[in-house]
Amino acid sequence: EVQLVESGGDLVQSGESLRLSCVASGFPFSSYNMNWVRQAPGKGLEWVSHINGASRTIYSADSVKGRFTISRDNAKNSIYLQMNSLRAEDTAVYYCARDQSGDYSFDYWGQGTLVTVSS
């Protein structure tokens, strides 16, 4: 069974940093691209960042470029999101989502972890 479990969400002050983690199980992790997607309270989904299986291709949304960095450790079946210079507008539930092989959709999602940035 595919499982994605996020952790690391917390209440932080504006300007501070936070690192999110997502541990995967139930599939050959290194063969799959992974993403972070966020959802502000009461708002819609926003794609944040993408990393391919070998960490050679990384894409990020303009709204987080230069502040957020996605990475992965295939030995630990994990992806990470290092978030620096956090702003109030980064407050959201952050989901990790698996990229369904070859078709650019997100077929499995974690339960999410809440990041709250206080100004």
Add this chain to the structure above:
Amino acid sequence: QSALTQPPSASGSPGQSVTISCTGTSSDVGGYNHVSWYQQHPGKAPKLMIYEVNQRPSGVPDRFSGSKSGNTALLTVSGLQAEDEADYYCNSFAGSSWVFGGGTKLTVL
């Protein structure tokens, strides 16, 4: 990276059909067949319902169908059931990013 445009709400009675639109540009919806749709119930993670414009993942009822014409994608839910009441989001690959629609709240009357 502007959000795709969806109607904020849609509704239908049980057994009826409802269609939700998703309008983008030639840089996203119109430029790729990598359009997907997600269902989200309150407090839950999104669930993939349609990928590659019109493909259904295993386990998704065939009441859900997708299509695309030009820069607009459509999600049709036929034979509406109470459990279909949820938020629906479209998504498109856009070259080096992905973009979601603003979401449509589907109400089953």
